[in-house]
Amino acid sequence: MSVRVRIAPSPTGYLHVGTARAALYNWLFARGRKGVFILRSDDTDTERNDPKYHEDIVTSMRWLGLDWDEGIEVGGPHAPYRQSLRFDRYREVAMSLLAEGKAYYSFATPEQLDGFRKEAQAAGRTPAYDGRFRVDAAEAAERVAAGEKVPIRMAVPRPGLTTFVDSVRDDVTFDHDQVDDFVILRSDGSPTYHLASTVDDVDFGITHVMRGEDILSSTPKHILLTQAMGATPPVYAHLALLMGPDGKKLSKRHGHTALNAYREAGILPEAMVNYLALLGWSPGEDETVVSLDEMIDRFDIDDVTKNPTIFDNDKLEWMNGVYIREMSTDDFVARISPMVEAHLGRPLETDEMGQLAAIAPHVQERAKRLTDVAEQVAFIFGDVVYDDVSWDKVMTTSEAPVAIAAATAGLATLQEWTTDSIEAALRNMLSETELSARKGFQPLRVALTGSTVSPPLFESIEVLGRERAIARLEAAQGRLA
């Protein structure tokens, strides 16, 4: 049987990095097995759904490069792949379960349920509703006919046990007294997640379900439902959750949980994918930077780790740097120019594009995030903005005016304007003034770029051009006086 897997985000929030990781694992598995990867929208929560989240899910998936064979936007044999458009089908299943006596109309009031749970908890038992307030079928039919709007609950067989093999954690068993008679169809006729998700998995022929560990304890419900429908449950694999640095489930207060935030922070999708892949999976050897093809080749559910994993931003940024350095300069320029323009608030002129291309290799080798680059090269495209700390640190020394004056004189008379000739002139300035490279060059750097931290000095000067370089040196000299 060919592999059919899915990722089913609910559009009640931006695509979460944890969901992105689950999506990646499913995708790798499908691609490695020549299977089918499906993107489905679990949008049964009509209250909290928002089109902007739906949009974000699609955009983020594409950004990561995780293409899907069937699903929203692309269609397929089970279109539309949106649960909100399949309510009739869920109702149909609920009704047939009802007819078969596997589910029932529940007249239990919230007060009764609440009382039951409190009592059970106080007695040290599991507060899972066991159907004790269930009324007989005849009465139920009568009351529903009379217009009572009540939910339909699953009649969980008790006593009973559900055991399943989880591909990442081996056998897991749940006693049915831990499983409540859960609602499958709400009193307003809408399906719950359990029903909709299970029906879809059955209808779409899903063979493997890889999802977050947070639904591990709901799995018996899904298995019971699947069996009640007369189908065979898929293979389950529950992924350990992503944690924040404090060991708690990754949430907003830890920083970014939305994938799009990383895109905006200048993270490359390739780096994100590589980092995410290693968060709970190991290619088996001492390797860290792994290409997508290699991942597809080597990925297997059995090699997924059981441990919860803490999301490490430092490592992500390091990896991003690795991918940035691996890019060709052309690609790099293509990717940073929009960011530079966004930073400047205007498009770059043709000659400015040339300047950007000229300085690019020098910032590429030291960049961690694409967004850093815009700041690092800003001095080329606008007026110099002096960083106060930098200024105070190097411009208040007695060497600063000496170095700047000598450098100005040296550069003004240069025949050629190349990195080499500039370097020669400035090194000559050093020996004339008897200044160390550090003492002599740092004031120039601040004068020209505004900061003690910048791309390499000689290259920066070359790209800046003679007029502007000299103007800045003179301006700084004037500011010193």
Place this chain on the structure above:
RNA sequence: GGCCCCGUCGUCUAGGGGCCUAGGACGCCGCCCUCUCAAGGCGGUAACGCCGGUUCGAAUCCGGUCGGGGCUACCA
């Protein structure tokens, strides 16, 4: 509270009875390179939660304990 899951350096992990005086990566520290910052090179720091058992031998198997996490809705 109940149930379920998990437990190797600070972090992500390799490891599935002797190959482990526990390997790799990020981070951190030091040195080198050097016009700044990075990058790069070299070196270093640092872990099998604890207690029992099984065994000639345990990070690896078993039990307990402690710790962490998840679930416990007419939310997904």
